[in-house]
Amino acid sequence: MSSGTGLRGLPVLQVYRMDDDVYERQRRIWNQDRIGAMRVLVGGAGALGNEIVKNLVQIGVKRVYVIDFDRVVASNLNRCLFFRRSDALRRSKKVEVLARRASQINSDVEVVPIHGDIRDLSDDVIRDVDIALGAFDNFHARLVLNLRCYERQVPLIDGGIEGLLGTVQVVVPPFTPCIECGITDMDLQHLWERFSCGGEATGLEGPKIPYVPMTGAVVAGIQVAECVKVHLGLERFKREGNWSDSVGEPMAGKSLLIDLRTGSFYAYDLQRRSDCNVCSL
């Protein structure tokens, strides 16, 4: 490549270098070396899990563990961008398909599939990750991940979707309330609802939750943005008690409600429950 000068004396070599750098545009707002060192756990390989993993491989984190025990079925295909009809015909393991196809987007990122139940997640994985993202469709799995993260002081960005409604909660142990603090009596009623989209694992198949891909894209986008802000800002927050303006302040301790029916977003502060089994001090 020539290192000469182009029009009006602009260095041609520098223009080519910028275009050859995968992360050039995000370097303008984030420290890519720190993004490239991030190790993340994603709980759930369904609609949200697909969108989250897509975002994580695009921004070039170091490693993504993704855990789910389900297999691909045709009804996943309207919202899971990594799954194909052939995967549904073979009843392929969601995490294996997700890991293989995500690696095709960015082979720099190590995507580690864990085909199994969140209750059986190895402590080695929790110890290896900087942060976790929740992408489950039931409270039982969310609460298990919440407990595992809080006891190891791993920040958790939890997401949920139902139709055109979405939620995001940012948990930063030990500073914020946990997921269990925010669950309602109605949530508890549904606690033992199905653990699997296909109802395979427990046979406790409940009513199917409505999903459209747009809600998942919005919720996953917010989750990964929060994930990066927590990761890049947490050391400073622990040291100085505030978040970096340049990185942005995450919604730590808040829950965000998203209503795509009206295009409205509403964030509110969560309160720590004094009797919470997980996080009460």
Ligand SMILES: [Zn+2]
């Ligand atoms: Zn709690």
